[in-house]
Amino acid sequence: MRFGASTFIWHSPFGDESVGQLADRAAGLGFDVLEICIEDPALVTAAAVRDAAEDAGVGVSVCGAFGPDRDVSHEDPEVRRGAIGYLKTCIDLAADVGAPNVSGPMYSATGKARLLSPEERAQQWGWAVESLGEVAEHAASRGVGLAIEPLNRFETDMVNLVEQGVRLCRDIGADNVGLLIDTFHMNIEERHIGEAIRAADGYVRNFHACENDRGAPGSGHVPWDEVAQALRDIEYDGLVCIESFTPEIKEIARAVSTWRPVAESGDQLARDGLTFLRQKLL
């Protein structure tokens, strides 16, 4: 099991100018992996990320950020095409920096949580399957996987439950497609968090260990013993990443809606969370 820290804990948008400092910070706090989110591909070059990660001695995990124009299930084929292009860019970057997956809620635009008729829903799902099938093929050619993330009801209307995520993976039907599951979202949506993790058996490619309020893991009421048991049950040995969002972030503030500080500082949150997760999960 490897532990990662998301750059969102400290900073946004991520780019070459901050990668050195962030990689050093994560390494200094004892993390194995720095998870970066490609909000603006123009700010990120593979060489800079690879060099900084190598210098710091951390691996890299790559996430996508899905604004309104990065929507693979949009009714406009041009928008879908653009979103597929963005995902391919992320995949190429992942391949070039040695990240095993591109992770994130890549089936739709985040924050698109409007009401659809069953017919519209089926159509949207079909576009997601079709688009992500093409994306998965490109990913396979670069030796990269896709880790699809279910989000809670306030962030998407499409994939809220692990069960729905597994169905999407099956419908895409590619070996390199699985899930990123996140305890923050599971706490809102799942009947039983441990059962939900077990239901994802065979599909988990990335795991976000987040507290119910996105504070330091261990500081809230996520049932961590149940989470630990379920991860053992499915013999998960991959990346466990802490994701939180500094309230100082302006660009993504609305999507994640973190309005109050959930820890004294990003460092404190990362340090306390890592200590706790090592003790619970290892």
Place this chain on the structure above:
Amino acid sequence: MGQFRYAYNQLVYYGEDVGTSIDRVARFGYDAIELAGEPDDLDAAKIKKRIADAGIAVSSICSIYTAERDLAHPDADVRAGALDYVKRVADFAAEIGAPTIIAAPTACMKLKPLADRDDERRWAIEGLRAAGEYAAERDVNLTLECWNRYETYWLNRLDQGLELWQEVGLDRGGVMGDTFHMNIEEDDIAAAIRRTGPTLNHVHLADSNRAAPGEGHIDFVPVLEALAEVGYGGYLSFELLPPSADPFGVMQAGGHQDFLDRYTEQAIVKIREAEAQLAGATS
């Protein structure tokens, strides 16, 4: 009978005749119904007769803080309209004998301030104070509600509610907790109830996914234990809603059938089971 009084919020009976809703709530053994705060749509005299016939009470009025009903709005006319709304809800509550109306400093689903935060705070405090004084004259109490991060940028945790409430400085009324929101925002739901203590004057119950207890993962025994410990004497009202960012849209399309008889029954059965465990543990 147990030590708590239970209510079910009318909101999720969307579009149903209020008489039918009152009868359902009574049939499953609730002490009261919580009514949606749309006084213009409700006939107080008729409802008063219906609840008397059904043998239940109105626990509270669940005010609806639409974008225009914003006590912290920079436009003084909007603020005046919002204050007028709270007063009309208070009048309705008084007429119908409901002891409590839900209050919020700003509109629901508003995710960023429209003005300087200090100004917003000042306006909200002025509005809540005026509304609270008006309600008090009618023997009605305000209860300040905290919502999860996706519904407001302002009061997410009960300690934030408590702080604002203290600044409002009314000598009656208090702060409320909703277990659905608290499951997202609080470090420990029971501990947050204890910290709010005697200022807690209303409670919404829902499981972690906003369905009836038993559908999610909240353990209600420690929640009830904390309520008993702080001497909570108000109603426990189930505010259940469909799993969507737009629950009203879902209901308009008919997606709330489980929340009628099925969850109305399940909610009270499950919470009484939890209450029985509590009694068993303390006796």
